[in-house]
Amino acid sequence: MALGVGTMFLGAASNSAGGFGFGVLIGFVVLIADAWFGLAQGVKRLHDVDKSGWFILLGLIPLINIILGLYMLFADGTVGPNPYGADPKNRMPYQAQPSSVNVTVNVAREEVKVEKPVEAAPAVEEEKAE
Numbered sequence: 755m756a757l758g759v760g761t762m763f764l765g766a767a768s769n770s771a772g773g774f775g776f777g778v779l780i781g782f783v784v785l786i787a788d789a790w791f792g793l794a795q796g797v798k799r800l801h802d803v804d805k806s807g808w809f810i811l812l813g814l815i816p817l818i819n820i821i822l823g824l825y826m827l828f829a830d831g832t833v834g835p836n837p838y839g840a841d842p843k844n845r846m847p848y849q850a851q852p853s854s855v856n857v858t859v860n861v862a863r864e865e866v867k868v869e870k871p872v873e874a875a876p877a878v879e880e881e882k883a884e
Contacts, residue, residue, distance in 0.1 A: 801838035802831040 797807035803826070813819040833845045 796826065799826045801836075802842065803829045804832040804836045804838070 793810060796810045796813070800807055800809050809822070812822045831843065832841065834841050
């Protein structure tokens with residue numbers, strides 16, 4: 755946005771062939787393009803955190819715009835897809851783990867009675883090259 759405003763004033767101040775009107779025209783075009791790009795990126799970021807793009811209008815309220823800007827800067831995006839599209843970081847959604855896992859450790863190295871022994875994996879025979 756500063757580029758558009760700066761171009762308007764610098765173009766208007768210079769004594770170029772186009773004069774005042776050409777500098778203002780270029781500055782105005784750059785200003786509109788910059789505002790459009792900023793709004794698009796803000797809406798994309800809000801969609802990433804699973805909020806509606808209309809929240810960008812909170813940026814028009816003084817002091818609230820600072821809080822919104824900090825939130826958009828530091829908030830982590832939604833993990834996995836949301837209603838606005840896929841996760842740009844390609845992260846998988848959280849999978850619930852079993853509530854408990856029972857593990858028995860034989861510290862005394864005593865012989866353990868196993869009701870059903872585990873079968874050994876079949877040995878893979880390597881082919882010998884002659």
